[in-house]
Amino acid sequence: MNEPSLTVEAAMTGGAMPPSAPVLLGPQPEQSFDLDRPLREARDAFEKSYFEFHLAQENGSMTRVAEKTGLERTHLYRKLKQLGVDLSRNKRSAA
């Protein structure tokens, strides 16, 4: 089964909310992006956050990220390298 589908936009407004909210720090299913820039830049920034989100959500498992995102594992490597996503950072280290 899946996670409880949390909504966390309020966490990014940096203001009127108690610090006791059940908000994940890295993997947020919804995120804000700046649209006021060329498509290439905006799209790349979006995709980078997209993959970082899935990597964090799957603890760096390429196989799972590939399944969740609908890409081939082989292509995922090329994509992440091209987007500048660091792979060695999501190798599930925190205990």
Next chain:
Amino acid sequence: MNEPSLTVEAAMTGGAMPPSAPVLLGPQPEQSFDLDRPLREARDAFEKSYFEFHLAQENGSMTRVAEKTGLERTHLYRKLKQLGVDLSRNKRSAA
């Protein structure tokens, strides 16, 4: 100079804020997106919002949108049609 760089994420949290906030209704420079879906869907949703934002910001001017987004005008038509963006809705009607 540019616009006063407003941040409007709080407007989407639908809650604790007075209705007197200076927030634009359509063209918001930052917007939230759901990352928890296949790349194709997430990317298309992002690009659709992206172009709707620029269309609203430029009052439907394809030339200006093309310049702002860094695409050819000719390709912009194909892109918008493919994304399902309605062109006749942003032909600057509201005074």
Next chain:
DNA sequence: ATTTGCACGTGTGCAAACAGTC
């Protein structure tokens, strides 16, 4: 403003290959 044709680059899937782990 809008469409189409064409050429080129890029995205993407598939197969193959090798290392590592269990």
Next chain:
DNA sequence: AGACTGTTTGCACACGTGCAA
């Protein structure tokens, strides 16, 4: 020995994209 994961590469084909009309 298998089977599974991670990683890279080559190749073919579809698609994105710019340019001219």
